[in-house]
Amino acid sequence: MARPLFGGALSATIPHSAQDISELREIPDNQEVFAHRTTDQSIIVELLEYQSQVDNEEAARYHFEDVAGSNKACEAGSSEVRCVQGLPKAELTLHQCSSAWLLTGAQLVSKFNEEAKNTVNIHLCLFRLPQFSTDILVTFNDPVVINPLSSSKGTSPDAEMSSQPWTEQDFKAVLQSLQLLDPGVFG
Template sequence: MPSVATQVDTSSRPLFGGSIVADLPAAWRDVSDFRQVPDNQEVFVSPDSDPQREASLIVEVLQRVDKDDLDQAVRFHFESIAHDNDAEESHVGRTWSFNDTQRPILLSGTQLVKKFGKDSEPAKQVKIWVALWRIEDKNVDLVMSVNVAGTEAEEQERGEDEVGRIFERAARSLSIVDYGLFA
């Protein structure tokens, strides 16, 4: 199967029954087709046959965290992902935002994670991107996260660049069609 780096064709994909749409790689698989996914999540994975290079994208509807500053809020969600991953370390690389969209705040960073939390496995660096849309009047944080596991240095950089572009396209294109989702 092709690697993450070759997945460039995107299509507008409906999320949460069409309440949200976003441009995602056409070849990425909807995890709910083969595994149970919580109702507050949409999960997609790259079709890469090598689990060491597999990338995933998760969109979650979460209760608003008690952080008024959006930079602190997106960092909170990043650290929450680190906690869920049992990460040995986590580092925020940068935060930024787009000027021409619904203005999510974005973050990229790394986490040192053992695959499936197995102590017998060496921890690997995972590159993670997080986007946060705050839906103030619904008391909701809409969070998109994308991650790709580390591989050899040069290939990892190419894969991270491509997955980073996938993340930015998905974040830039995300559109909330029906705010009734957050009722």
């Protein structure tokens, strides 16, 4: 079932066991953040300024590096891009995008500025909407190795869980169901 985003201006199918993080803490107006209830996985939908200085595949890399900076994963060896590929528009419901790019990578990320770093697979999809001067970034953070000293310990993918972790298929369902309902959201 589609869930309204940004006050109903967009919608997408968000996976099972999703907690709307705005119910727990303040989230910037340009983000919708969902966390899995029993794992340390999260999905973030962001409305960002269109980066006209970089084209398509390079724009996905640009945003990945920006996420790495936010995650303090900028040091050498702390982040890597594994693959970037275009998504066929025929598979998407966000028909207003000029292109969509799926990037898969990994970053070493610490939570709450801790010393302990966790290995997180990053699945990122960039929807380019130059006519609205907007890039929509959808990110799936999927921890694969939790440092024993991390506050995330106990939410490890290996821990016994009451519900299944999200999969890449769950993420693709978000991407394929994302719809723009009110272009006024872009100002």
